[in-house]
Amino acid sequence: MKTMLITGANRGIGLEFVRQYAAEGWHVFACCRKPAAADKLNYLANQFPGRIQVQVHALDVTDHQQIEQLSQTLINQPIDLLINNAGVYPPDRGDAFGKTDYAAWQHAFAVNTMAPLRMSEAFIRQLSRSERKTIVTITSKMGSVTDNRGGGSYIYRSSKAGVNIVVKSLSIDLSPQKIIAVVLHPGWVKTDMGGPGALITAEQSVTGMRRVIGNLTLQDSGKFYAFDGQIVPW
Numbered sequence: 001m002k003t004m005l006i007t008g009a010n011r012g013i014g015l016e017f018v019r020q021y022a023a024e025g026w027h028v029f030a031c032c033r034k035p036a037a038a039d040k041l042n043y044l045a046n047q048f049p050g051r052i053q054v055q056v057h058a059l060d061v062t063d064h065q066q067i068e069q070l071s072q073t074l075i076n077q078p079i080d081l082l083i084n085n086a087g088v089y090p091p092d093r094g095d096a097f098g099k100t101d102y103a104a105w106q107h108a109f110a111v112n113t114m115a116p117l118r119m120s121e122a123f124i125r126q127l128s129r130s131e132r133k134t135i136v137t138i139t140s141k142m143g144s145v146t147d148n149r150g151g152g153s154y155i156y157r158s159s160k161a162g163v164n165i166v167v168k169s170l171s172i173d174l175s176p177q178k179i180i181a182v183v184l185h186p187g188w189v190k191t192d193m194g195g196p197g198a199l200i201t202a203e204q205s206v207t208g209m210r211r212v213i214g215n216l217t218l219q220d221s222g223k224f225y226a227f228d229g230q231i232v233p234w
């Protein structure tokens with residue numbers, strides 16, 4: 001059975017990834033900060049026979065000790081696909097020229113930029129022992145330097161541009177182990193973060209991203225894809 005581990009699985013894009021991969025028969029380790037309050041995720045997990053196909057684990061991705069503990073818990077478990085999905089978008093009022101909230105910036109870097117590397121380091125053994133050996137980090141077009149025509153959003157843009165270069169290095173460093181590492185832009189998605197005016201649903205976004213992930217080979221490692229399979233310029 002193919003296995004994946006995902007962060008930020010209790011709502012939005014993360015929850016939809018759990019729904020779709022579990023429906024396809026994957027074994028899913030669904031991580032979220034507060035499992036006791038993750039009603040939609042717990043409901044989903046309980047839909048599967050034996051209640052083992054979707055296993056919910058507590059994980060705040062800024063807590064490196066908790067990441068290490070989870071890795072120890074799953075030490076002998078091959079993981080085909082790690083999805084670094086958890087992300088934050090700082091409040092607009094703290095992310096404009098002259099109004100920058102520097103504490104929010106540090107937090108955004110901890111979640112959006114550093115955690116994907118820490119997760120990759122912690123789960124390298126489990127990934128190496130799997131069949132598909134794939135790390136997908138959910139980034140944003142807002143982290144594309146080429147695509148930045150609107151300015152502003154210093155915190156979010158820099159945290160996603162930062163994780164893009166992190167994943168590029170990861171793809172090079174892990175190529176001897178035949179591990180694939182890519183960044184994926186999910187589109188503008190109707191979630192708490194994307195808002196109701198966004199262009200696509202989480203279902204459409206994740207359906208597209210799963211297609212991209214399913215077609216990845218080692219030659220694709222280090223690339224920046226959108227949910228529809230297009231290459232996004234750095």
Ligand SMILES: NC(=O)c1ccc[n+]([C@@H]2O[C@H](COP(=O)([O-])OP(=O)(O)OC[C@H]3O[C@@H](n4cnc5c(N)ncnc54)[C@H](OP(=O)(O)O)[C@@H]3O)[C@@H](O)[C@H]2O)c1
Pocket residue numbers: 007008009010011012013014032033034059060061062084085086087088111138139140141185186187188189190191192193194195198
């Ligand atoms: N929606 C869009 O249009 C869009 C566009 C481009 C990129 N993205 C990216 O797509 C990913 C998912 O976004 P979304 O739209 O699903 O956002 P969302 O609805 O706001 O969900 C964010 C998820 O991240 C989790 N999270 C935040 N901080 C965390 C932490 N410290 N540790 C663990 N989990 C944490 C949240 O958990 P809690 O419930 O505990 O807060 C929640 O599960 C993010 O990386 C985002 O930057 C989204």
